[in-house]
Amino acid sequence: QVQLQESGPGLVKPSETLSLTCTVSGGSISTYYWNWIRQPPGKGLEWIGYIYYRGYTNYNPSLKSRLTMSVDTSRNEFSLKLSSVTAADTAVYYCARADDGSGFAYWGQGILVTVSS
């Protein structure tokens, strides 16, 4: 069974860079679309973007200028960097696998990242 696990700091200072990693187990990262999705406390879901295993990316235009995603197939993990964070970036961040045409079938448990000094 495919499992995803987010990791990274739970607290980031304003103006700094938020960095998260998602480790994939139970299957290879060398296919599919690997996504980041976030959910501010008490609010709805926001798609951040995805990286395909070959490195192609598709970012939410509202975040694109601050986003970098990367994939490490040798470690079966992918990463998110979001620069110049503010309190508005405080959210639970989920990583998720999207199959072509099959939606977000697998999700991590989520990690709360708080932006605060």
Place this chain on the structure above:
Amino acid sequence: SYELTQPPSVSVSPGQTARITCSGDALPKQSAYWYHQKAGQAPVLLIYQDTERPSGIPDRFSGSSSGTTVTLTISGVQAEDEADYYCQSADNSGTWVFGGGTKLTVL
């Protein structure tokens, strides 16, 4: 930016049928997906490609599509179905988007 519109809340009694709609201009051309999310948990995929149900999802969950609106129908609602429900699709440039979510209350 592209938006998917859902009602903020739907209420239904146990055993009845709940219908949650999602509207968006690109839905006639883009597939829709449905998820539910219980408190403190990650979302779970319920429906993909408008009408298809992943293995393990009860058949009381079904999806339909008509023009710019897709609908999630939950037949014989159970107390355990109380959750937030989200539709998801893409705009015509390939940006993926979620609806605002609908809180289903089982009375």
